[in-house]
Amino acid sequence: xxxxxxxxxxxxxxxxxxxxxxxxxxxxxxxxxxxxxxxxxxxxxxxxxxxxxxxxxxxxxxxxxxxxxxxxxxxxxxxxxxxxxxxxxxxxxxxxxxxxxxxxxxxxxxxxxxxxxxx
Amino acid sequence: xxxxxxxxxxxxxxxxxxxxxxxxxxxxxxxxxxxxxxxxxxxxxxxxxxxxxxxxxxxxxxxxxxxxxxxxxxxxxxxxxxxxxxxxxxxxxxxxxxxxxxxxxxxxxxxxxxxxxxxxxxxxxxxxxxxxxxxxxxxxxxxxxxxxxxxxxxxxxxxxxxxxxxxxxxxxxxxxxxxxxxxxxxxxxxxxxxxxxxxxxxxxxxxxxxxxxxxxxxxxxxxxxxxxxxxxxxxxxxxxxxxxxxxxxxxxxxxxxxxxxxxxxxxxxxxxxxxxxxxxxxxxxxxxxxxxxxxxxxxxxxxxxxxxxxxxxxxxxxxxxxxxxxxxxxxxxxxxxxxxxxxxxxxxxxxxxxxxxxxxxxxxxxxxxxxxxxxxxxxxxxxxxxxxxxxxxxxxxxxxxxxxxxxxxxxxxxxxxxxxxxxxxxxxxxxxxxxxxxxxxxxxxxxxxxxxxxxxxxxxxxxxxxxxxxxxxxxxxxxxxxxxxxxxxxxxxxxxxxxxxxxxxxxxxxxxxxxxxxxxxxxxxxxxxxxxxxxxxxxxxxxxxxxxxxxxxxxxxxxxxxxxxxxxxxxxxxxxxxxxxxxxxxxxxxxxxxxxxxxxxxxxxxxxxxxxxxxxxxxxxxxxxxxxxxxxxxxxxxxxxxxxxxxxxxxxxxxxxxxxxxxxxxxxxxxxxxxxxxxxxxxxxxxxxxxxx
Numbered sequence: 001x002x003x004x005x006x007x008x009x010x011x012x013x014x015x016x017x018x019x020x021x022x023x024x025x026x027x028x029x030x031x032x033x034x035x036x037x038x039x040x041x042x043x044x045x046x047x048x049x050x051x052x053x054x055x056x057x058x059x060x061x062x063x064x065x066x067x068x069x070x071x072x073x074x075x076x077x078x079x080x081x082x083x084x085x086x087x088x089x090x091x092x093x094x095x096x097x098x099x100x101x102x103x104x105x106x107x108x109x110x111x112x113x114x115x116x117x118x119x
Numbered sequence: 120x121x122x123x124x125x126x127x128x129x130x131x132x133x134x135x136x137x138x139x140x141x142x143x144x145x146x147x148x149x150x151x152x153x154x155x156x157x158x159x160x161x162x163x164x165x166x167x168x169x170x171x172x173x174x175x176x177x178x179x180x181x182x183x184x185x186x187x188x189x190x191x192x193x194x195x196x197x198x199x200x201x202x203x204x205x206x207x208x209x210x211x212x213x214x215x216x217x218x219x220x221x222x223x224x225x226x227x228x229x230x231x232x233x234x235x236x237x238x239x240x241x242x243x244x245x246x247x248x249x250x251x252x253x254x255x256x257x258x259x260x261x262x263x264x265x266x267x268x269x270x271x272x273x274x275x276x277x278x279x280x281x282x283x284x285x286x287x288x289x290x291x292x293x294x295x296x297x298x299x300x301x302x303x304x305x306x307x308x309x310x311x312x313x314x315x316x317x318x319x320x321x322x323x324x325x326x327x328x329x330x331x332x333x334x335x336x337x338x339x340x341x342x343x344x345x346x347x348x349x350x351x352x353x354x355x356x357x358x359x360x361x362x363x364x365x366x367x368x369x370x371x372x373x374x375x376x377x378x379x380x381x382x383x384x385x386x387x388x389x390x391x392x393x394x395x396x397x398x399x400x401x402x403x404x405x406x407x408x409x410x411x412x413x414x415x416x417x418x419x420x421x422x423x424x425x426x427x428x429x430x431x432x433x434x435x436x437x438x439x440x441x442x443x444x445x446x447x448x449x450x451x452x453x454x455x456x457x458x459x460x461x462x463x464x465x466x467x468x469x470x471x472x473x474x475x476x477x478x479x480x481x482x483x484x485x486x487x488x489x490x491x492x493x494x495x496x497x498x499x500x501x502x503x504x505x506x507x508x509x510x511x512x513x514x515x516x517x518x519x520x521x522x523x524x525x526x527x528x529x530x531x532x533x534x535x536x537x538x539x540x541x542x543x544x545x546x547x548x549x550x551x552x553x554x555x556x557x558x559x560x561x562x563x564x565x566x567x568x569x570x571x572x573x574x575x576x577x578x579x580x581x582x583x584x585x586x587x588x589x590x591x592x593x594x595x596x597x598x599x600x601x602x603x604x605x606x607x608x609x610x611x612x613x614x615x616x617x618x619x620x621x622x623x624x625x626x627x628x629x630x631x632x633x634x635x636x637x638x639x640x641x642x643x644x645x646x647x648x649x650x651x652x653x654x655x656x657x658x659x660x661x662x663x664x665x666x667x668x669x670x671x672x673x674x675x676x677x678x679x680x681x682x683x684x685x686x687x688x689x690x691x692x693x694x695x696x697x698x699x700x701x702x703x704x705x706x707x708x709x710x711x712x713x714x715x716x717x718x719x720x721x722x723x724x725x726x727x728x729x730x731x732x733x734x735x736x737x738x739x740x741x742x743x744x745x746x747x748x749x750x751x752x753x754x755x756x757x758x759x760x761x762x763x764x765x766x767x768x769x770x771x772x773x774x775x776x777x778x779x780x781x782x783x784x785x786x787x788x789x790x791x792x793x794x795x796x797x798x799x800x801x802x803x804x805x806x807x808x809x810x811x812x
Contacts, residue, residue: 019495020430022492022495023422023425023426023492023493024426073431076456076461078447078449078453078461078462079453079454079455079456079461082275082449082450082451082453082454082461083273083274083275083454083455084273084274084275084276085274091379091382092379093378093379093380093381093382093426096379096380096426096427097380097426099430100430
């Protein structure tokens with residue numbers, strides 16, 4: 001069992017509410033190769049996590065590496081999907097919106113590299 | 120699109136073929152079956168006994184998603200063998216379905232071979248546009264009555280499944296049917312083309328084709344019949360208006376894009392063939408143009424854009440927290456991050472326009488729930504305007520680009536690299552504070568003050584926004600005003616210099632309300648001058664400016680949507696007859712395009728060419744050109760919601776006789792407005808025709 005994957009979902013469950021998902025409802029199942037699945041139930045931004053047998057609206061399947069890259073915010077979910085690294089069954093929209101629960105990419109400046117004119 | 124091609128489309132899937140129904144794509148020709156920004160068929164050519172077919176006629180039917188091709192053996196130039204006829208009926212859905220029927224008109228049985236050549240190059244639309252080579256490998260499988268063409272690059276796999284109901288010899292380049300037909304009988308085959316994306320298990324069941332007695336058609340989720348039923352009725356004394364209006368309704372239906380984020384909702388894609396995708400700016404402005412007709416388009420657009428609002432700093436995608444996206448793409452180059460469209464946020468105007476549209480939507484529909492639901496997104500957008508949007512803290516929104524390689528050079532609606540020019544024709548350098556964006560910001564703040572006070576229970580925010588808007592207006596009218604020539608500069612460059620070309624952008628300023636009353640008259644004078652007004656519409660850049668080119672994409676051509684916004688702006692400042700004149704010029708131009716205004720046409724003067732000259736690679740239909748007649752109708756009738764009522768101050772060109780709009784949806788339920796034609800427009804075609812009689 002991957003420590004990091006479990007840690008992600010444990011942390012997600014303790015977050016309870018994600019304001020950026022305030023208009024989103026649906027159940028997303030993450031199917032991580034070799035790790036089994038986690039259901040993330042989103043109800044207007046309120047988040048619960050379980051590993052029960054239930055019918056999700058959207059199933060996302062990927063390798064552990066891909067998942068951890070997504071979770072760290074270094075892999076864009078849409079390009080992962082288009083490249084075939086992330087398979088989605090059901091509602092594609094939830095996959096995109098789920099990006100909002102992942103971390104922001106590190107190392108990107110809040111200020112533009114050159115906001116004065118280029119020479 | 121060329122008049123030699125036939126396009127049928129549904130959402131982001133479309134088929135462009137020649138008038139025989141054939142697809143024979145070269146690297147630079149955008150013919151083919153396209154879906155998800157990828158060309159899934161680049162060859163689809165029908166031949167009888169090795170000979171190409173001649174066209175008898177082509178019928179686009181009564182819809183945007185199907186077409187019929189009537190053909191016969193022979194070259195079509197010397198003779199046509201009338202003993203056989205060939206009919207291809209095609210409907211687009213998830214891929215397309217083609218019914219092929221061959222009739223034998225002879226007294227004797229006939230035997231011949233039908234060959235269908237097929238190929239798929241799986242080109243990304245960006246590759247077609249820029250003629251770039253592929254990086255992956257091709258493969259194929261042949262099964263019973265099925266040919267699968269495929270392309271693979273690492274985990275990126277795209278396939279085209281071509282199946283047939285008739286017995287055929289199949290090779291990797293196509294199908295050969297050995298056909299025998301008895302006298303006066305027919306031979307029939309169905310061909311089904313499906314696009315397949317291996318890890319997306321929603322295909323092969325998205326659209327079902329139903330054979331009826333008359334024709335095969337996909338079972339569309341949003342029926343065209345209901346679409347027409349819901350539309351307000353337009354009548355006038357000018358027969359062309361009805362035709363233009365119907366064309367707009369059908370094209371707008373065709374450009375609807377089923378939202379994958381807002382279930383059951385549809386929003387407009389930007390245009391065929393290059394822009395069958397969501398664009399923040401284009402989708403918002405089209406939704407705004409269509410607001411008095413189909414308010415739900417703007418609602419879906421606002422919801423979807425809110426869900427995709429930027430949340431992080433991402434240089435590659437030009438993303439910043441609170442920013443509304445520019446464009447989303449799904450092709451191979453986006454997949455491998457060779458292009459930033461996943462989504463791309465390189466637009467500085469889509470964020471204030473989002474706020475303007477949110478308020479305008481509520482004013483028309485009274486749907487305050489949406490305003491309450493999107494409060495957080497609206498506040499984040501306001502914060503973007505004052506923080507990331509204002510790069511140097513001077514109080515104006517300016518743009519540079521974080522993505523120095525594939526980001527857009529210009530992030531306003533005139534987004535070609537050479538659009539922002541000084542009067543001497545030299546290129547202005549970033550960062551650029553383009554004038555109309557300051558107008559949109561002003562309008563957004565004024566409107567959000569209303570929303571804050573009325574719906575968000577935040578009078579403090581309302582007061583702050585009103586104060587900021589007033590300051591912005593004061594500074595703008597000083598800093599952007601070109602004193603000597605009496606108009607607003609196109610932009611301020613990175614050194615605060617005025618980019619001093621005379622352009623159509625000043626018309627957007629009238630729409631936004633940022634123009635001080637005493638400066639409006641000069642703006643109107645410039646807009647209606649021979650330098651800007653070609654007789655068909657207002658040019659993007661005035662004749663006589665150093666950079667002017669009547670065929671320059673954003674530096675001299677006439678853009679219908681630009682004109683529709685300018686006409687609305689002229690009315691805002693009381694220049695009603697000028698607005699009517701522009702409206703009529705546009706509608707008369709549409710006559711030359713069979714009722715369908717293109718994205719842009721050349722800036723040649725009306726008295727020089729006598730007809731509007733189409734811009735060579737213009738998109739058609741293009742969403743905001745499609746929306747243009749709708750906004751012009753609103754503008755001619757002077758429709759404005761005030762409280763719970765719809766007010767009207769019709770100023771209608773005499774050419775139209777009268778203009779009536781019935782069943783206008785809004786917070787008032789449905790209402791009808793009538794306006795009598797009274798404005799005489801001297802250059803009107805009909806006026807001239809009457810003079811000649």
